Amino acid sequence: MSHVYILTLSCPDRIGLVHAVSGFLAERGGNIEEAAQFNDCAEDLFFMRVRFSCDTCEMEDLQAQFASFNEPFKMDWALHRADVRVRTAIMVSKEGHCLNDLLFRAKTGLLAIDVCAIISNHRDFYQLAASYDIPFHHIPVTAQTKAHAEARQWEIVESERAELVVLARYMQVLSDEMCRKLSGRAINIHHSFLPSFKGARPYRQAHERGVKLIGATAHYVTADLDEGPIIEQDVARVDHSKTVGDLTAIGRDTESRVLARAVKFHSERRVLLDRNKTIVFG
Structure with a gap:
């Protein structure tokens, strides 16, 4: 069964962040349904929100794997189920x-x-x-x-x-x-x-x-x-x-x-x- 998730993150800006995040999701069978990002040039910060579906990983697995992936980027991030009120x-x-x-x-x-x-x-x-x-x-x-x-x-x-x-x-x-x-x-x-x-x-x-x-x-x-x-x-x-x-x-x-x-x-x-x-x- 495919679940839909929402990933939000912010971190110091650097080249390749969108590629890195989308690559992480693609490697785990994540299908991006909606994505938006913003670069705060004055503060050199990057912000992103991604809504994606995935039928290969459960919530806990995605969280654990993203925590490891995140280490070099120092992101402030959160992952939520889109269907949870x-x-x-x-x-x-x-x-x-x-x-x-x-x-x-x-x-x-x-x-x-x-x-x-x-x-x-x-x-x-x-x-x-x-x-x-x-x-x-x-x-x-x-x-x-x-x-x-x-x-x-x-x-x-x-x-x-x-x-x-x-x-x-x-x-x-x-x-x-x-x-x-x-x-x-x-x-x-x-x-x-x-x-x-x-x-x-x-x-x-x-x-x-x-x-x-x-x-x-x-x-x-x-x-x-x-x-x-x-x-x-x-x-x-x-x-x-x-x-x-x-x-x-x-x-x-x-x-x-x-x-x-x-x-x-x-x-x-x-x-x-x-x-x-x-x-x-x-």
């Missing part, structure tokens, strides 16, 4: 448009994720979670209970074996420790076209500045608020007649689309980190 925990507060959109897309197969937990500091969406038969965890957060709350959140992420955590309008700032634990595996949606209008109430900030474009940004979570590597962005055109409420309503649709695309890119292993930015093989 990414176990995902979603965190949300009181606005559920992004949560609802993600759940529908996951249920209908539009996203390759398996939502294993919904975590919220409010009770608003427990019925929505129940309608999808997903465990709902209500964990209130105050300044006094923040450390305990995050310990419980992390316990759920670990026990559910969640590979990805999505902050779908979760309106609490994560501690530096939590950000470090979730490094490279937590996506946040910010209701603004970063780097403009960081922090709270960006639509009011945008309205006060009379902007003609509002947007949304999906990025990886870091300890620096709203400054993590950006995965996806989009905008919507507005004019002077729009109220703060109008901007908020228009922005919600943009937020949902942007977050869904970011989760899709991540779950399909299309995002590679390049220091404080991302390489996205669309």
Whole structure:
């Protein structure tokens, strides 16, 4: 039986990397179905994503053989089964448009994720979670209970074996420790076209500045608020007649689309980190 895999890698750039990787796969009966690469000339780095099928080697054999092959190249690499859905925990507060959109897309197969937990500091969406038969965890957060709350959140992420955590309008700032634990595996949606209008109430900030474009940004979570590597962005055109409420309503649709695309890119292993930015093989 042929299995389909996704190989991602980054390493110092050098001549012959594409040839070496494709040769490794060909020698093991791998048939390349999709391939993309990028050379960051400024940093002298090479990035590559390859989707391939193979019916001669099992996952463990390929990993062991590639680890040996990789030694002279010093690659940061990962190999995944393409048919395995990414176990995902979603965190949300009181606005559920992004949560609802993600759940529908996951249920209908539009996203390759398996939502294993919904975590919220409010009770608003427990019925929505129940309608999808997903465990709902209500964990209130105050300044006094923040450390305990995050310990419980992390316990759920670990026990559910969640590979990805999505902050779908979760309106609490994560501690530096939590950000470090979730490094490279937590996506946040910010209701603004970063780097403009960081922090709270960006639509009011945008309205006060009379902007003609509002947007949304999906990025990886870091300890620096709203400054993590950006995965996806989009905008919507507005004019002077729009109220703060109008901007908020228009922005919600943009937020949902942007977050869904970011989760899709991540779950399909299309995002590679390049220091404080991302390489996205669309």
